[in-house]
Amino acid sequence: MSKRGYISRYLLILRRLKSKSYTTYEELLSYMENQLDYLQMQDDRLSMGISKRTLQRDIHDIRNLFGIDIEYSKSPKGYFIQQTEAENMNFQRMMEAFDMFTSLNLAHDLKPYIHLETRRPQGTENLYGLLHAIKNRCVIRFTYHKFWEDDSSIRTVEPYALKEFRNRWYLMAKDKKDGYVKSFALDRLSLLEITISTFTYPPDFNVDNTYRYCFGIISPSDEEPQDIVLSFDPFQGKYINTLPLHSSQQVLINNDDEFRIKLRLCVTYDLVMELLSFGDNLKVIEPQSLADDIKTAHKKAYSQYQKA
DNA sequence: TGAACTGGTTATTGAGGTCA
């Protein structure tokens, strides 16, 4: 049986256990037989079902390989997954990856119907090394190339955390050169070297607190957060309502004429860029300084289309 | 062709239930 076969089984076992509190062997077997038929696996043996022994082995492998704690309870007679919130988030990501893997494998003859994004975030090959350095408090060195600079520079930093934003990964680290905590995009990072020197993790550093009032990964130096009131047209408002711009988002008005929200944020470059991307679907109500910045940017854009 | 996977068998283990 191909590796695709047993990875698909792992996916189905996890999906079933995640969707139901307690699941017996029989329920798992029945579910998997139905699902494997549905998946139309190109493996005749899979379509014939799987044995209880294989299912036992799969559960054992999932525990060992993925560190997912599948437990068994005798009183309600069933398997279940117990996870913390952080573990659950990792689990969801893994399930997404599994789903994508399965879908793409099933779709090998469906090329005309599936169109993948050709742009790919780079730098994820360093994720494991960076995690190792963060966990073991190892100082790292790498070459970093800013988009707005021609030359690369060698950075020596104390890595604190990894953060994802808009399908890109960023390293939060203290630059040894000036002592500031900065974000480094992994796709601009190369020649990673994990040194043997270690550092002490600052007890007062907390990623969530640091970026609590940030839209993206740009952290303001000393700027205080402020209330930002935005007015969207009702159509755009539906998107903003279902996918909030920030965790601080509060809906002020939601009617046929307007969708108005309030955010508690620091005004950073990435926030301004985001607001500009909404074009004429958005009007900044407060603060006036931000409204002026957006107005100036739109005026400048407009001027580019006027005849000289 | 060797390695890996799978299914069947069987012994062990442990939780839950029963009973004296």
Next chain:
DNA sequence: TGACCTCAATAACCAGTTCA
């Protein structure tokens, strides 16, 4: 309450099958 029983999970072992 402790001894015993039952039942189902677990894991080791082996042989057949499939894969790379």
